[in-house]
Amino acid sequence: MTAHRVPIILAAARNNVPAVYTQSEFVKDGGLLSYGFDQVDIWRRAATYIDRILRGEKPGDLPVQFPVKYELVLNLKTAKALGLTVPQSILLTADEVIEQGILQRKDVVACSRTCAKETSPPSRA
Numbered sequence: 001m002t003a004h005r006v007p008i009i010l011a012a013a014r015n016n017v018p019a020v021y022t023q024s025e026f027v028k029d030g031g032l033l034s035y036g037f038d039q040v041d042i043w044r045r046a047a048t049y050i051d052r053i054l055r056g057e058k059p060g061d062l063p064v065q066f067p068v069k070y071e072l073v074l075n076l077k078t079a080k081a082l083g084l085t086v087p088q089s090i091l092l093t094a095d096e097v098i099e100q101g102i103l104q105r106k107d108v109v110a111c112s113r114t115c116a117k118e119t120s121p122p123s124r125a
Contacts, residue, residue: 005029018082024073027098032078037067071095 002025009031012019021027022036045065053059072090075098079086091097 013078013081016082018079018084024071024096027073027075027078027096030075030078032075032082032084034071034073036070038069038071041069042067073098 002023005026006029009019009026009029011017012032013030018032021031021034023039024034024036027034049059049062049065052062072094073096074086074090074094076086077098077100
């Protein structure tokens with residue numbers, strides 16, 4: 001999904017869709033909002049498992065772990081472009097608030113032709 005991140009963000013912007021993503025990279029590239037597990041924390045915890053396995057523990061003996069740290073990231077520039085008013089409670093809760101988006105309106109217009117091909121459902125001929 002991250003390989004097609006920019007066309008997905010542009011398609012949402014072109015259609016004025018307030019999309020929520022699971023990875024903060026989408027928001028850093030111009031998406032509206034993301035809520036998902038903290039990837040740095042996941043990799044850090046995975047490293048401890050790798051260490052334990054390399055030291056001889058059997059992977060089947062290790063307990064299953066679930067994400068415990070989540071992050072909320074908001075792009076205010078995108079919210080403004082969509083005409084959304086962000087509640088103060090979300091601004092205070094967000095782990096990161098981005099005030100400048102990367103995608104510009106000209107990117108949305110330029111993508112109108114190419115993104116439509118990439119994001120349209122296949123035709124049934």
